[in-house]
Amino acid sequence: MLNIAETLHRWCREARPFALATVVEVTGSAPLPVGTSVAVDADGNAVGSISGGCVEGAVYDLCRQVLSDKGAGAPQRARFGYSDDDAFAVGLTCGGELDVLVQCVDPAGRPHLAAALADVVARRPAAVAQVVAGPRDLVGSTLSVLAGGGVTYGTLDGGPADKLVAEEARALLRAGHTARVAVGGNGDGCPEPLTVLVHVHASRPRMLVFGAVDFAAALSQAGTFLGYRVTVCDARPVFATTARFPHADEVVVDWPHRYLSQTTVDARTAVCVLTHDAKFDIPLLRLALDLPVGYIGAMGSRRTHDERLRLLSEAGVFEDQLARLHSPIGLDLGARTPEETAISITAEIIAHTNHGTGLPLSRGTGPIHRPLPAPSHNARAVRRATASAPRGGRTSL
Incomplete structure (x- = not known):
């Protein structure tokens, strides 16, 4: 329902009853995830989409039916899937199935x-x-x-x-x-x-970009577009300026490893190291690889990468920690410009976050729209994992 929060908030302020249809389960390939909603008010105004268009008419009718009961009836469940017999029948041509809950919502209650x-x-x-x-x-x-x-x-x-x-x-x-x-x-x-x-x-999840270079300017813009709260950090004040990085939420002048040790990160944080300078990279990556962040990538040639691994090993970083490092950073898109490189990096972050393969869809099989990786449903486990995120200093996994 939060995909249509602005309209629902207005209807609630106006005490306007509405029917809410929410995707509560997805099987196979489906265009939109669990939690996506459509709402219809008593005047027939509709907002939102749950299927990209192919079952909207049927869902709209169910919403109108629930509203006609003025909330007296129980919420209804409906399942929509692909129909081989009639390509124009109510169904999902993408081959998946949606389980939808339709209910009447009275904001006054x-x-x-x-x-x-x-x-x-x-x-x-x-x-x-x-x-x-x-x-x-x-x-x-x-x-x-x-x-x-x-x-x-x-x-x-x-x-x-x-x-x-x-x-x-x-x-x-x-x-x-x-x-x-x-x-x-x-x-x-x-x-x-x-x-x-x-x-x-x-x-918003955080994207920490270390290295005030042209690639960082393009990456901060791409990260902001994807919904990250972007920080650019560099120890050189002449380069780390807001004028050079207008799309970043903040620009910090500090030694990268010192800043990382003092800021807050979590399992959704992406750390992108673009300095490819050992005096910055090694202490920074040594710390980053010991923190519960979601993604760690470092820029540089393959020769730089090999030397970086050697120096990190000598600094006491274990093999299982080194396996977390995405280096050279990004997917192989043939990128050359800062803008193309930013797309390469963010594409890898998306693929890593969603457990994607990074391969062209034309080479794959199975559903295109796969369920997102399931988080822990155990509240105590999530609480322990969150508590391990640093509030300053170094944390061991």
């Missing part, structure tokens, strides 16, 4: 939803937990986690389910993932098993 949507519109972290399977009276109910995970609004059962779901929502908010989680039914205080879809709007 869910003030917490408006608060969560307001945070999303303001680009503050927020999560909305939506029950998509379980007892009939709980399906479609929601609660929200705001203020960086510290405040919970709304209620499911007013008891153990609230606590369990809020804990999972906080963990996924810290991890930055929208995901389905299962709670209850296993002696943890909630007797009824629930399946909950946690919609997450996290803070």
Whole structure:
């Protein structure tokens, strides 16, 4: 639902009831991920898309039907898949299947939803937990986690389910993932098993670009376009200026390894080392390879890479840590210009993050739209992983 947060926030402020259709499960190839929504208000106005067009008409009709019941009926589930018999039938021509939950939402009864949507519109972290399977009276109910995970609004059962779901929502908010989680039914205080879809709007992931060079200027622009909060860091004040890097969120003058030891990183952070100068690279990479960041890449020729590996090994970096290093940085696109190189680097980051192959789609088989890598659904595990991210100093994995 957060894909249409701005419109839903306006409808909530206007106390305008609406039907909400949300993708709660994807099988095979599908154009849009779990959590994507379409909404329809009482006047027939629609916003959003869940399939890129091929099932929108049928979903719109279901929304209108749910609205005609004025919320009296239970939420409805519908499954859409490919039809071999009729290419124009309701279905997904991409070959996948979507499981959609359609429910009526009365903003007057869910003030917490408006608060969560307001945070999303303001680009503050927020999560909305939506029950998509379980007892009939709980399906479609929601609660929200705001203020960086510290405040919970709304209620499911007013008891153990609230606590369990809020804990999972906080963990996924810290991890930055929208995901389905299962709670209850296993002696943890909630007797009824629930399946909950946690919609997450996290803070922007970080891209740390070390080396105030032309490649860094292009990479900071590409990183910003992809939604990263970009920092450019270099020890040379004459080069590390905001005028040279207008697309970066911040430009820092500091020794790279010192800055990295003092800043906050997490599993979504991308570290891009573009200096290819050993006096900067080695202490920086030695630290980076010991931190729980998502991606580490370093620029340089293959000869530079071989020498870099030797120096890192001599500095005490283990082989399993060296295996995390993407060097020479980027995919083989034949890139030469800074702009082309930035595309090469960001393409590798995307492929690494989403477990992609990096191969041309024409050479592959199977679904094009694959599910994103599943995050940990265990709140305690996510909490431990997040706690290991540095707040300064060095952290061992």
